[in-house]
Amino acid sequence: MTVLVGPADATGPTGRAGYGNEHNEGDDMVKVRRWFPSFLFVLPSIILIGIFVYGFIGNNIIGSFAMVRTRSGRIKAPGGFQNYSSLIGDPRYQHALWNLLVLTVTFVAGTMFFGLLWALLLERGAKFEGLFRSLLLFPMAISFVAAGVVWRWLLSPATGAQAVGLNQLFQMMGLGGLQSSWYSAGRFNMAAMAIPAIWQLSGYIMALFLAGFRGISEDQREAARVDGATEFKLYRYVLFPQLSPIALSALIIVGHMSMKMFDLIYSIAGQSSYTAEVPATLMWTQMFQLNDPTAAAVNATLLLLIVAVAVIPYLIYTNRTEKGVH
Amino acid sequence: MRGKKLAALATASLLVLSGAACGSSTESGSGSASTPASTPKAGGAGGTVGVFTWWADGSEKKGLDALEKMFNEQYPNDKFENLAVAGGSGSNAKAKLASDLKNGNPPGSFQGHAGAELMDYIDADQVQPVDSIINGLGGSKVFPQTLLDRLTVDGHIYSVPVDIHRANVVWTNPALLKKAGVTSTPKDVDGWLADMAKVKASGVSTPLSIGGTWTQTELFESILASTLGADEYSKLFTKDGKWDSDGVKKSIEQYKKALTFANTASDGDDWPNATDMVADGKAAYNVMGDWAVAQFEMKGKKYKTDWDAFAMPGKEDIFDFLADSFTLPTGTKNPGASEDWLRFVGSKDAQVTFNKLKGSIPPRTDIAPTGFSEYQQSAMKDFKSPDTKIVSSIAHGAAVPLAWSSEINTAMSKFYQDKNTDNLVKAFVAAHDKYAQ
Incomplete structure (x- = not known):
C-alpha cells in the first residue's frame, strides 16, 4: 500500500513549497490551481467511464425491469421484480449458480495454494529462479480462448481404448484408475473446469506473493533468527502476517475473474452445454440465442450484485487501511 | 456532455426511424406490383452491395470468392463488398449481425439458414419479402415446391x-461392416441398431461416433424424422405439434440405444473428430450433414471403397434439408444492388459454380448433374426424386427459430448426462409451448 501513497506525497507539498506563502490573499486561487490541472487530466476518463461503465450499468438495470410482450401478445417478461423471481426460480439458473460456486471455490483455492507454494519455493532460493519464474508465469500470456482449444482436447471424457488427452496420458503412465469424465459428468464437474484456470493464473498469484516477500526487509528475518525463531515460526509470525493485504488482493482478483469467467468455458464446452453452464455463459445464450435481452439483463444485474458482494467489502477495507497510513 | 449524449441518442433514433420508414415504403412497393416488380437493369442498379456471410474459410470461402468474381463481371455497375465474419459456424457472425441490424445499419444482403431461423428477423421487420425475385427466377418451375413451402x-x-x-x-466404413457381416443397408432405425450390435460383436468398441451437443441433436432429428415420417415430423413444429406422442418417445428410446454404441463425447467436441473416426476405421457409422464429404476427401479417402453413405432409413425416404440463403434487409442503402445480388445468387450459373466448390447441391432443379462429384450427383437425384420427402433440420435452424433450437440443444446436452426420457420429453413440450405459433 505504501507504493500507492508514495508518489502523491512526493509531488504534493515538496514540488510547490513556498508558492503559497507569497500569495496569501489568493489562497483559494492556489487551491484551484492545485487541483484543477489534475482534474482536467482525469476528466476524459471520468466522462468515458461515466458513460461506458456506469451509464450502461444503469441502462442494463433499467432494462432488466422491462415488461416485454411479443407481437402475438405472449408475455415474454412480466416486468418489475417478477423478472428477477422468475429467473431465480428457474432450475436452469440455479444449476448455473451451483456450477459457479463449485468453479469459484476450486479455482480460488487452487490458485492461492499453488501460487503461494511456488512463491515459497522460489523465495527459499531455488536455483534458476529467473527461469522458473518465467516458466510459471508464461501460461498467463496465453488467452483463455487459445488455451481452451487445447484443454478441450486434454479434458476429453473418453476413457479406455478411445481415450485422448489427460486420460490417455494417465493410461500410458499406468495410472488408468485416475481417468475421469472431467467436466462432462457429475455434480462437482465444474471443479475440472477450474484446472485450466488454475494452470493459467497460479503464476500470477506467485508473482504477487513473491513481490510481497521481496518487500519485507532482510533485517526482520535476521532479527527473528537472532531471537531464536525457527524457520516455521519466522514464516508464521513474521512474514505471513505482512502478506495478508497481498493475499486479500489476490483473493479478490481471482475471485471476481472466476465469477465472470466466460471465454474459457465457452471455448472448452461449446455453445449449448448445459453441463458446464454458469451465469455468464447462460447470459450469452439468453442474449444471442434465446433472443431474450430482458432475461440477460436480469442475469447480468444479478452477476454484478454477486461480484459486488465480494469486491465492495474489499474496497472499504483498503480505503480504511490507506487512511490508517496517513 | 449530457446534451451531446442526448443529441447523439436523438440522431441515432432518428436514423432508426428513417430506416424503418424507408423499409416499409419499399416493402409496400414490392408488394403492390406482383410479378416483375423490380425489373433488373442491365449491368446492375449501381452502388455498393455489402454481403454479410460466415464464409471466411475453406471451401466456403473459395465458393464466395468465385461468386464475387462472377458478380463483378455480370453487374459492372455494382460494387461487391465482402463482409464475412469468421468463426463458430456462424454464431460470431450472427452476434455481429444482430447488433448491426439493431443499430439500423443493415448490410446489403446477409446469409441466413433458410426457413424458421429467419423468423426472428421477419418478426422484427428486419427483412423484406423477395417473392418477386423468386418468381422472376422461375418460381416453382426451377425450385421444388416442397422446398418453397x-x-x-x-x-x-x-x-x-x-x-x-x-x-x-x-x-459408413465399408471395411468394418464387411468384417461384421453387415451386407445390406438397414430398412429402418431398429434394423440399423441391430447392425450396430453386430459391429460391436465383431470387436469394434464404438460402432457409432458422435461429437458435441449439436451433432447429437442432428443424430436425434434424423432418427425422429425416420421413425415419425415426414408429415408427422413436420407437424411437430406447428401449433398442434405433439412432442409427448408415442412416436417421439419411441425415437428417444432408439436414440438412447444408439448412444450405448457410441464413443464418450464432451459437449464442446467438434464434428470433424467424429467423422474422422469413421475414416480411420475406429467407428463404423457417423451421422453428419453432407459437408462431411470434404472431410473424407481431405484425408484422401475414396467414395464407395474407403467410405460410403446412406440416408437414415425409416418410414419413407427423407431428405432432412438445410439451406443457406440470402435476404433483402429492411432499410438497406442500395436496395437495387441488393436485388441484383439476390437475382445473381438465384441464377443457374452462380449456383453451379458455387455448389461445385462448396460441395453442396444447388436448390434449382434445372441444373444438369454433370461436373458434380459422385456423391453430389446421388444427392441431387434424391433431392429431385418425387418419392423423397423434404423435411427441415432442427439443428441447423430450418425447422425452428434459433431460440427454440437452442432450448432443444440444451435439453439434448442434459439428456446426454441423465439419459432420462421423461425429462427430455418435458423439455421438448415446454420449448414447443413457448415458441410454437
Whole structure:
C-alpha cells in the first residue's frame, strides 16, 4: 500500500513549497490551481467511464425491469421484480449458480495454494529462479480462448481404448484408475473446469506473493533468527502476517475473474452445454440465442450484485487501511 | 456532455426511424406490383452491395470468392463488398449481425439458414419479402415446391436459397461392416441398431461416433424424422405439434440405444473428430450433414471403397434439408444492388459454380448433374426424386427459430448426462409451448 501513497506525497507539498506563502490573499486561487490541472487530466476518463461503465450499468438495470410482450401478445417478461423471481426460480439458473460456486471455490483455492507454494519455493532460493519464474508465469500470456482449444482436447471424457488427452496420458503412465469424465459428468464437474484456470493464473498469484516477500526487509528475518525463531515460526509470525493485504488482493482478483469467467468455458464446452453452464455463459445464450435481452439483463444485474458482494467489502477495507497510513 | 449524449441518442433514433420508414415504403412497393416488380437493369442498379456471410474459410470461402468474381463481371455497375465474419459456424457472425441490424445499419444482403431461423428477423421487420425475385427466377418451375413451402412464412418468401445440404446422412466404413457381416443397408432405425450390435460383436468398441451437443441433436432429428415420417415430423413444429406422442418417445428410446454404441463425447467436441473416426476405421457409422464429404476427401479417402453413405432409413425416404440463403434487409442503402445480388445468387450459373466448390447441391432443379462429384450427383437425384420427402433440420435452424433450437440443444446436452426420457420429453413440450405459433 505504501507504493500507492508514495508518489502523491512526493509531488504534493515538496514540488510547490513556498508558492503559497507569497500569495496569501489568493489562497483559494492556489487551491484551484492545485487541483484543477489534475482534474482536467482525469476528466476524459471520468466522462468515458461515466458513460461506458456506469451509464450502461444503469441502462442494463433499467432494462432488466422491462415488461416485454411479443407481437402475438405472449408475455415474454412480466416486468418489475417478477423478472428477477422468475429467473431465480428457474432450475436452469440455479444449476448455473451451483456450477459457479463449485468453479469459484476450486479455482480460488487452487490458485492461492499453488501460487503461494511456488512463491515459497522460489523465495527459499531455488536455483534458476529467473527461469522458473518465467516458466510459471508464461501460461498467463496465453488467452483463455487459445488455451481452451487445447484443454478441450486434454479434458476429453473418453476413457479406455478411445481415450485422448489427460486420460490417455494417465493410461500410458499406468495410472488408468485416475481417468475421469472431467467436466462432462457429475455434480462437482465444474471443479475440472477450474484446472485450466488454475494452470493459467497460479503464476500470477506467485508473482504477487513473491513481490510481497521481496518487500519485507532482510533485517526482520535476521532479527527473528537472532531471537531464536525457527524457520516455521519466522514464516508464521513474521512474514505471513505482512502478506495478508497481498493475499486479500489476490483473493479478490481471482475471485471476481472466476465469477465472470466466460471465454474459457465457452471455448472448452461449446455453445449449448448445459453441463458446464454458469451465469455468464447462460447470459450469452439468453442474449444471442434465446433472443431474450430482458432475461440477460436480469442475469447480468444479478452477476454484478454477486461480484459486488465480494469486491465492495474489499474496497472499504483498503480505503480504511490507506487512511490508517496517513 | 449530457446534451451531446442526448443529441447523439436523438440522431441515432432518428436514423432508426428513417430506416424503418424507408423499409416499409419499399416493402409496400414490392408488394403492390406482383410479378416483375423490380425489373433488373442491365449491368446492375449501381452502388455498393455489402454481403454479410460466415464464409471466411475453406471451401466456403473459395465458393464466395468465385461468386464475387462472377458478380463483378455480370453487374459492372455494382460494387461487391465482402463482409464475412469468421468463426463458430456462424454464431460470431450472427452476434455481429444482430447488433448491426439493431443499430439500423443493415448490410446489403446477409446469409441466413433458410426457413424458421429467419423468423426472428421477419418478426422484427428486419427483412423484406423477395417473392418477386423468386418468381422472376422461375418460381416453382426451377425450385421444388416442397422446398418453397418450407421457405414460406405467412404467404411470403423471405430469402433466396443458394445451396442445399442434407443432414440425415449415415456415413459408413465399408471395411468394418464387411468384417461384421453387415451386407445390406438397414430398412429402418431398429434394423440399423441391430447392425450396430453386430459391429460391436465383431470387436469394434464404438460402432457409432458422435461429437458435441449439436451433432447429437442432428443424430436425434434424423432418427425422429425416420421413425415419425415426414408429415408427422413436420407437424411437430406447428401449433398442434405433439412432442409427448408415442412416436417421439419411441425415437428417444432408439436414440438412447444408439448412444450405448457410441464413443464418450464432451459437449464442446467438434464434428470433424467424429467423422474422422469413421475414416480411420475406429467407428463404423457417423451421422453428419453432407459437408462431411470434404472431410473424407481431405484425408484422401475414396467414395464407395474407403467410405460410403446412406440416408437414415425409416418410414419413407427423407431428405432432412438445410439451406443457406440470402435476404433483402429492411432499410438497406442500395436496395437495387441488393436485388441484383439476390437475382445473381438465384441464377443457374452462380449456383453451379458455387455448389461445385462448396460441395453442396444447388436448390434449382434445372441444373444438369454433370461436373458434380459422385456423391453430389446421388444427392441431387434424391433431392429431385418425387418419392423423397423434404423435411427441415432442427439443428441447423430450418425447422425452428434459433431460440427454440437452442432450448432443444440444451435439453439434448442434459439428456446426454441423465439419459432420462421423461425429462427430455418435458423439455421438448415446454420449448414447443413457448415458441410454437
